[in-house]
Amino acid sequence: MSQSSDITHDVLVVGAGLAGTWAAMIASQAGVTDVAILSKLHPLRSHSGAAQGGIAAALNNVRPINPNEKRGDLEPIPPGDDPIDSWELHMKDTIKGSAWLGDQNAIKIMVQDAIDIVYTYEHMGCVFSRTPDGRINQRRFGGHSVPRANFAADWTGHVLLHTVYEQACKQGVKFYSEWYALDLIVEDNVCKGLVAIDITTGELHLMRAKAVMFGTGGYGRAWRITSNATANTGDGVALAYNAGVPLMDMEFVQFHPTGLYRHGILMSEACRGEGGYLVNNSGDRFMEDYAPDRMELAPRDIVSRSEQTEIDEGRGVEADGQGIHLDMRHLGHERILERLPQVREIALKFAGVDIIDHPAPIQPTAHYSMGGIPADVNGQVIRDADGTPVTGFYAAGECACISVHGANRLGTNSLLGASVFGRRAGYAIAEFIQGGAQLQPIQGNPLERNRQRIARFKSDPANGKTESWAAVARELKDTMTTNVGIFRNETRLRKALDDIKRLQEHFGQVRVMDKSARFNTDILGALETKHLLTFSEVIAASALARTESRGAHSRTDHDAPDNGNWLKHTLAHPNDDDGPTLSYKAVDIDWDNHPPEVRKY
Amino acid sequence: MTNVTIRVQRFNPDVDQKPHLDEFQIELTQGKTILDALHEIKEEQDGSVTFRRSCRHAICGSCAMNVNGVNMLVCDAPLKDFVDRRGRVTIRPLPYLPIIKDLVVDRTSFWEQYQRVKPWLLPPDDVPEKEFRMSPDEVKALQDAEHCIMCGACYSACQVVAMSKKYIGPHALLKAFLRVLDPRDSAPGERLTDLDQGDGVFRCHTIFNCIDACPKHLNPTQAIETLRKLVMKRQAFEAARAQRQQSLDQPISVE
Numbered sequence: 129m130s131q132s133s134d135i136t137h138d139v140l141v142v143g144a145g146l147a148g149t150w151a152a153m154i155a156s157q158a159g160v161t162d163v164a165i166l167s168k169l170h171p172l173r174s175h176s177g178a179a180q181g182g183i184a185a186a187l188n189n190v191r192p193i194n195p196n197e198k199r200g201d202l203e204p205i206p207p208g209d210d211p212i213d214s215w216e217l218h219m220k221d222t223i224k225g226s227a228w229l230g231d232q233n234a235i236k237i238m239v240q241d242a243i244d245i246v247y248t249y250e251h252m253g254c255v256f257s258r259t260p261d262g263r264i265n266q267r268r269f270g271g272h273s274v275p276r277a278n279f280a281a282d283w284t285g286h287v288l289l290h291t292v293y294e295q296a297c298k299q300g301v302k303f304y305s306e307w308y309a310l311d312l313i314v315e316d317n318v319c320k321g322l323v324a325i326d327i328t329t330g331e332l333h334l335m336r337a338k339a340v341m342f343g344t345g346g347y348g349r350a351w352r353i354t355s356n357a358t359a360n361t362g363d364g365v366a367l368a369y370n371a372g373v374p375l376m377d378m379e380f381v382q383f384h385p386t387g388l389y390r391h392g393i394l395m396s397e398a399c400r401g402e403g404g405y406l407v408n409n410s411g412d413r414f415m416e417d418y419a420p421d422r423m424e425l426a427p428r429d430i431v432s433r434s435e436q437t438e439i440d441e442g443r444g445v446e447a448d449g450q451g452i453h454l455d456m457r458h459l460g461h462e463r464i465l466e467r468l469p470q471v472r473e474i475a476l477k478f479a480g481v482d483i484i485d486h487p488a489p490i491q492p493t494a495h496y497s498m499g500g501i502p503a504d505v506n507g508q509v510i511r512d513a514d515g516t517p518v519t520g521f522y523a524a525g526e527c528a529c530i531s532v533h534g535a536n537r538l539g540t541n542s543l544l545g546a547s548v549f550g551r552r553a554g555y556a557i558a559e560f561i562q563g564g565a566q567l568q569p570i571q572g573n574p575l576e577r578n579r580q581r582i583a584r585f586k587s588d589p590a591n592g593k594t595e596s597w598a599a600v601a602r603e604l605k606d607t608m609t610t611n612v613g614i615f616r617n618e619t620r621l622r623k624a625l626d627d628i629k630r631l632q633e634h635f636g637q638v639r640v641m642d643k644s645a646r647f648n649t650d651i652l653g654a655l656e657t658k659h660l661l662t663f664s665e666v667i668a669a670s671a672l673a674r675t676e677s678r679g680a681h682s683r684t685d686h687d688a689p690d691n692g693n694w695l696k697h698t699l700a701h702p703n704d705d706d707g708p709t710l711s712y713k714a715v716d717i718d719w720d721n722h723p724p725e726v727r728k729y
Numbered sequence: 730m731t732n733v734t735i736r737v738q739r740f741n742p743d744v745d746q747k748p749h750l751d752e753f754q755i756e757l758t759q760g761k762t763i764l765d766a767l768h769e770i771k772e773e774q775d776g777s778v779t780f781r782r783s784c785r786h787a788i789c790g791s792c793a794m795n796v797n798g799v800n801m802l803v804c805d806a807p808l809k810d811f812v813d814r815r816g817r818v819t820i821r822p823l824p825y826l827p828i829i830k831d832l833v834v835d836r837t838s839f840w841e842q843y844q845r846v847k848p849w850l851l852p853p854d855d856v857p858e859k860e861f862r863m864s865p866d867e868v869k870a871l872q873d874a875e876h877c878i879m880c881g882a883c884y885s886a887c888q889v890v891a892m893s894k895k896y897i898g899p900h901a902l903l904k905a906f907l908r909v910l911d912p913r914d915s916a917p918g919e920r921l922t923d924l925d926q927g928d929g930v931f932r933c934h935t936i937f938n939c940i941d942a943c944p945k946h947l948n949p950t951q952a953i954e955t956l957r958k959l960v961m962k963r964q965a966f967e968a969a970r971a972q973r974q975q976s977l978d979q980p981i982s983v984e
């Protein structure tokens with residue numbers, strides 16, 4: 129890399145999705161003048177913008193016309209009529225959805241703040257869909273016992289992201305757009321900054337800050353079939369882990385029931401929220417056998433497992449039997465065009481199917497990462513079961529594990545979590561800065577270390593043998609899909625760990641073809657692949673140790689929850705030699721009001 | 730299986746004098762998009778081929794390029810639909826913008842214009858406890874503008890932009906439309922005054938390129954038309970807005 133110069137800020141946020149942008153905007157509003165965000169994508173390209181279905185909050189705007197019907201039509205709640213929803217009910221649903229692994233203190237904060245954050249979005253200019261009398265419209269979503277998904281057609285994330293970005297611009301937050309963070313600097317348990325590449329020029333920079341906040345998003349790209357954007361490579365979690373920070377509950381990865389067959393692109397849960405059916409090759413609505421009460425609107429872990437069981441037992445659709453049909457024909461032309469325009473386009477363009485006339489082929493798709501960088505309810509990153517903070521380091525959004533989603537996230541709770549905890553992190557960071565935080569001297573030479581890392585990718589290998597990062601990534605995705613997918617067991621997980629170890633060794637041979645400095649996405653591909661390998665090992669190791677089935681973590685060799693032994697969070701600590709060392713952290717449970725139960729839908 | 734020749738325009742300003750086309754052979758299979766083909770090229774043939782992408786389903790706005798002379802998003806473009814009679818697909822960067830490298834363009838002027846229209850809402854001082862009330866029709870009027878993904882396909886197809894980067898451009902005018910038409914916005918008058926400047930709504934030559942280029946089937950020209958009309962009756966519009974804002978906290982009456 130050519131030249132370098134240190135850059136300093138009071139606050140440096142990595143990631144311009146909802147979590148990062150909220151944090152930066154709030155810190156700035158709270159009076160911190162020098163706040164910057166860096167993002168490997170232009171902020172408006174962040175994956176938050178891909179969210180379709182809605183953001184949860186108990187606004188009490190609509191109710192079922194027939195209160196006993198789980199799926200029928202909705203109507204606005206007339207003024208003066210009793211509310212049907214409350215944060216308490218939202219909390220209860222979220223706890224059950226999380227298979228009792230969510231921390232109840234954090235869940236309580238999230239569902240209470242939900243109402244205010246949705247109104248705040250509205251006041252900031254977000255164009256939500258409306259009821260006839262002008263309130264924010266709501267729809268049903270899986271695992272929520274009443275309609276509380278507040279939506280803007282089926283591009284909710286898009287309007288939320290644009291709205292919060294606009295406000296951050298107005299606020300004067302500085303953006304480093306298309307800058308890539310590749311090394312986090314934590315020394316003596318104090319976070320001091322990071323190293324980043326300005327992608328356009330290829331220059332490496334040491335960026336120092338009094339506080340660093342990660343809102344780097346999810347990591348579905350470790351699987352072959354995923355709803356996630358190509359940017360969702362888990363850089364943030366890998367960077368934190370490489371800097372000595374543990375990762376929490378990484379074994380819990382959500383597979384969404386309706387990814388478009390073979391593409392994995394999401395067909396929003398709103399399809400089922402609006403009343404769509406799932407059917408197998410004999411045309412049966414098979415959810416009757418798995419969740420007779422909630423049917424298609426059972427939580428995602430349950431629906432995805434049901435689909436996979438149908439597929440594995442030979443009742444799938446399409447030539448290879450690996451698909452399921454999502455049937456929305458009965459919703460009718462008008463409703464589909466009004467409520468699900470984007471979903472219709474997606475099915476048309478990618479599968480050549482018009483959902484108005486035909487069922488769409490779908491399959492489970494890797495979607496959401498419940499685990500991540502352990503943080504408290506203020507986004508303060510912690511390093512152990514006692515909650516010891518990593519000074520100056522914050523995280524929120526999908527890269528963090530706060531933990532509100534526990535073993536399985538409910539749909540619409542993650543836009544919510546990213547916003548609520550992004551905002552809270554913003555306030556906490558402002559307090560930290562205003563309390564006298566200082567820039568800290570850096571002992572090592574991280575810039576040189578990373579220069580060498582990049583130079584190695586461009587160098588000739590000693591023995592003339594090279595690997596491509598793409599080939600390594602492909603093999604990794606194969607093993608993660610086969611062995612660390614919806615159904616797991618000891619044999620498969622051990623196989624995955626062996627494969628990952630082997631691939632990590634191969635990675636030493638990785639060289640890039642693009643030797644230029646400017647906009648080198650070949651180098652980024654290599655760095656991202658390394659990150660995939662890093663956190664995939666943590667996922668497999670954490671999954672192997674957890675000898676029970678809970679939420680999204682489903683073991684065929686230990687097929688029930690084991691509250692006696694496993695009602696606890698996994699903390700995977702980096703350990704140079706042989707993968708992570710695991711420790712465990714208690715779950716925050718209100719035993720009087722929300723004790724663990726059998727999870728039935 | 731048939732092969733397709735993908736021709737990709739290459740240019741690294743640090744080393745190349747001028748752009749040239751490189752050819753790659755790709756198998757044409759069912760369901761393959763142009764973005765899939767580019768990924769295949771990068772991952773299996775030439776790692777230095779450079780392009781932007783992220784979401785893969787036409788919502789993030791990263792992957793706008795020029796294919797066979799037409800601006801589009803490549804992530805939702807089926808490869809088979811773009812093979813010309815000679816079995817080729819030709820991919821170039823968005824025209825009229827500086828090239829950073831290969832298919833990656835410099836959108837600086839595009840974003841500057843976006844900032845210029847102050848894309849954020851300026852709500853009234855009195856904010857209700859709950860939501861501002863808006864009717865479904867008021868929302869519907871904003872739906873197009875709200876759905877814009879800022880990909881730049883329209884901007885780089887616009888002849889006026891090609892001549893002058895001072896022109897606000899269809900994307901930013903569509904954004905301005907979103908704010909001007911939003912009943913919650915308190916500054917439509919100021920916004921309209923700004924749009925009335927030399928580089929504003931009256932610079933549009935109504936050539937309709939932006940409509941053809943928009944991958945989301947939006948209609949910036951119509952939005953610009955509407956803004957022009959509103960500029961002409963700015964004061965009446967401002968007064969109507971002030972009036973409307975009196976009842977923003979009241980239920981919309983349902984007949």
Ligand SMILES: Cc1cc2nc3c(=O)[nH]c(=O)nc-3n(C[C@H](O)[C@H](O)[C@H](O)COP(=O)(O)OP(=O)(O)OC[C@H]3O[C@@H](n4cnc5c(N)ncnc54)[C@H](O)[C@@H]3O)c2cc1C
Pocket residue numbers: 142143144145146147148166167168169170171174175176177178179180181182183184284285307308309310343344345346355356357359363364394495496524525526527539540541542543544546
């Ligand atoms: C298709 C889809 C639909 C969804 N629908 C819904 C829904 O309806 N409701 C709901 O609640 N949730 C939904 N989700 C989940 C939700 O969208 C995400 O969990 C949430 O938006 C994550 O926000 P975030 O701010 O944490 O990260 P993101 O929005 O993913 O942002 C990550 C940011 O980090 C940056 N970044 C990452 N790595 C680096 C690096 N190394 N250097 C610099 N910058 C970096 C990126 O550029 C980006 O700006 C959906 C998810 C998907 C995939």
Ligand code: FES
Pocket residue numbers: 782783784785786787788789790791792793802803804805
């Ligand atoms: S990759 Fe996002 S729009 Fe094409």
